[in-house]
Amino acid sequence: MRTPPHPAQDELELPQVLHALSDPVRLEIVRALDGASELACSCLGAPVSKSTLSHHLKVLRDAGITWTRAEGTQRLVSLRTDDLEACFPGLLRSVLSGLGRGVARQVV
Amino acid sequence: MRTPPHPAQDELELPQVLHALSDPVRLEIVRALDGASELACSCLGAPVSKSTLSHHLKVLRDAGITWTRAEGTQRLVSLRTDDLEACFPGLLRSVLSGLGRGVARQVV
DNA sequence: GAGAGGGTTCGAAAGCCTTCGAACCAGGAT
DNA sequence: ATCCTGGTTCGAAGGCTTTCGAACCCTCTC
Numbered sequence: 436m437r438t439p440p441h442p443a444q445d446e447l448e449l450p451q452v453l454h455a456l457s458d459p460v461r462l463e464i465v466r467a468l469d470g471a472s473e474l475a476c477s478c479l480g481a482p483v484s485k486s487t488l489s490h491h492l493k494v495l496r497d498a499g500i501t502w503t504r505a506e507g508t509q510r511l512v513s514l515r516t517d518d519l520e521a522c523f524p525g526l527l528r529s530v531l532s533g534l535g536r537g538v539a540r541q542v543v
Numbered sequence: 544m545r546t547p548p549h550p551a552q553d554e555l556e557l558p559q560v561l562h563a564l565s566d567p568v569r570l571e572i573v574r575a576l577d578g579a580s581e582l583a584c585s586c587l588g589a590p591v592s593k594s595t596l597s598h599h600l601k602v603l604r605d606a607g608i609t610w611t612r613a614e615g616t617q618r619l620v621s622l623r624t625d626d627l628e629a630c631f632p633g634l635l636r637s638v639l640s641g642l643g644r645g646v647a648r649q650v651v
Numbered sequence: 652g653a654g655a656g657g658g659t660t661c662g663a664a665a666g667c668c669t670t671c672g673a674a675c676c677a678g679g680a681t
Numbered sequence: 682a683t684c685c686t687g688g689t690t691c692g693a694a695g696g697c698t699t700t701c702g703a704a705c706c707c708t709c710t711c
Contacts, residue, residue, distance in 0.1 A: 436658075436707050449641045450567050457562035458699085476658065487700055489659055494698095508708045509657055523641035525633050533557045533631035544677055544688075566669085585687065595670055597689055602668095616678045617687055653711085660705075667698070675690070681683080 436505045444518040447499040455498035461491050473511040544613045552626040555607040563606035569599050581619040
């Protein structure tokens, strides 16, 4: 299983990043990744099917929000905190802190 | 011309706000509003038709990002900076500062 | 080599988004 | 009253999103 392609830091686009973050399922994934260094897809606990989860992870990866690397039989996902901070200072932190407030209820 | 409905501060939803900000045309509108206290729709200079502009302004308004009030024959739009800051501290600022970097080229 | 586990890809369905022009509405000016 | 101006609403077209199950691919283990 090869490591999938990722955009370079200077290729990150604000609209794409914001769009990737505008979905409740993906926000939940980002929240799960925050604080954890790396997580396997199966540890994200998203309430969707395997194929849908794979799709959401691809959206996050293509937007430059997460990094995915192959590790044996599974894939480990982590936040590209530093790259995001370099391109859009403060954005990820403000999104993550805003997440606490009244998002959980609609992630059902 | 009546003032259209706006969501209350405690009704703002993060995914909706991020989605509203994920469109290049709307980001351009937000940038134009930043720094100006109030602008008429026609002063926003968005490269779209009247009806499309009206639609984008509605999306921003419904997400709680802008405030629209009737003033004679026209409508004045402004950013709800304080409400956004109260709900999602730092978000608007980080988006606006990230806007400078490489967004203009794709707003064609 | 055969299997099992973890993810991806394919194809399809349903819904939402963006965009436009045409028609409309409301205030102000003539 | 009539018209002009600035915006909204309607209806429609086209594209993109989200979602799923089925089939597939890798890698590790037996």
